[in-house]
Amino acid sequence: MKLIIQIPCKDEQDHLPVALAELPREVPGFDTVEWLVIDDGSLDATIEVARAHGVDHVVRLSNNKGLAAAFQAGLDASLKLGADVVVNTDADNQYNAADIPKLVAPILDGRADMVVGDREITHLEHFSPLKKGLQRLGSWVVRQASSTKVPDTTSGFRAYNREAAIQMLVISRFTYTLETIIQAGKLLVAVEDVPIRTNAPSRPSRLAPSMGGYVRRNATAVFRIYSQYEPLKVFMSAALVVGLAALVVWGRFAYAYVIEGNGKGHVQSLILGAVLFNAAMLLAALGVVGDLLSAQRLMGQRIFERVRRIELELGVAPSHYEPGARDTGVPVTTGAGSGRATGQAAEGTRPQSTEGGERQALGV
CATH class of the missing domain: 1.10.287 (Helix Hairpins)
Known part of the structure; x- marks a missing residue:
């Protein structure tokens, strides 16, 4: 079995090394563990740093499309790269990567198709009482809308088995966390949660620069998503x-x-x-x-x-793909070397090395 750990990134050259250093290369129940970084239009050296620290795969979006689009692109690429289970985590290392075996355990045991890591909000010291209260209220609303029992609905530390990942379709541009839980509940995907540990924040949240804006956007997202289904x-x-x-x-x-x-x-x-x-x-x-x-x-x-x-059966290559620290044999589908929107590489476009793949990606 193959596990792919994906990390959506946007200008994370300073924080990514710490997050990658914590990721496991071996997880009980899996023959292979690979890392995938989704570059959401970074303007710094995020990709170069990722390759230098051993990332296996890179999905490079041509411009900043938002966290939800980056998550969807990573999920699609992970499936096309043969993942049996996909774990999503953050580039700022806020989630303890040592809990990945615990996160995937319900999937390996056959109890769940999707597992959400519960940060146990009430115990987070860096959350103010107001933020804790709003998080609990928001999670309660999402639980009612999704008919699930997930206590921490905004947690981005998640695991999906192949079937659940195939069904996920994220439309929101803001965040995938709420939409995928509501979607999972409506599609009768088996969802569980496990308690996880967190690390001290290394930077301010980019999703929540202001409490009011974060609450407003999440409330709007929940209303829109629930209205689509009910x-x-x-x-x-x-x-x-x-x-x-x-x-x-x-x-x-x-x-x-x-x-x-x-x-x-x-x-x-x-x-x-x-x-x-x-x-x-x-x-x-x-x-x-x-x-x-x-x-x-x-x-x-x-x-x-x-x-x-059908795409998975035909072996269609992932879109916006570049090799990581080594040649994976997967066609480059980014930049000047990319083919049609189906994800198929242009004729003769296969990475000869990491450096060669980078030159093709830059179109030089």
Whole structure:
């Protein structure tokens, strides 16, 4: 069995050496352990540092596409490189790599398809009480939306078996953590969590430069993702609330008209009630339309899954691929040497060495 440990990176030349030094080369239950770095448009020497520290594979995105896109690109490449299990971790070494055997154990035992590392937020000293409270609240919301029991839904320390990885399709540009949990719950992927250790932060979070912005973006992401899977529930619930508000406003007019015998002074209630009622009907209609579109979205996801399986059977090379510290024999599919968007390398484009692969990637 092959385990690939992937690390999405963006300008991590100073922190990556520490993270790579902690990664294992042997994990019980696996014959091979390989490392994959996804370069999300770094402007520094992240890739050179990765190669110097023994990374096996590199996925180099041409520009900064965001953490979610980098994660998806890494997952796709790991599958095409033959991974049976994929572990995702961070370049800033916030997760203790010694817990990787614990993380993959439920998958090896056949109990889970996806495992999320639980940082046990309440014990993190560098989290303020406010941040801990918001994390717990956010995780509770995601658990309700996904019908899972994951206590730490924003943890990026995760393991996927091959089947779960094939089904994952990340659409969000902000972060993959919430979307993949909701998606796993809706697709009935077996999800478990295990407690993990963390290291002291080496730099400020790039996903959460401000608490307000982080909460706002996560709340928006959860609403959008859940609405994609359960539009009827979302919009019908909103329609019910607005419809009840319309009845309350109309009730005020009816009381004045019937009981007091004078409704002239409450015409505005009649108008407001009509506006609210129309809004409720519109929300209900959006729920029905969204439900129909949700079926189309599910069909599209199944088609994506089928296409991915066909690509794996045909041996399509990973997109944006470059060799790591050694020649892997995998075609270079980056930069001037890349072929079509299918990931197939241009004719005659195979890395002769790490240095040669770098020159091809730079188009020189």
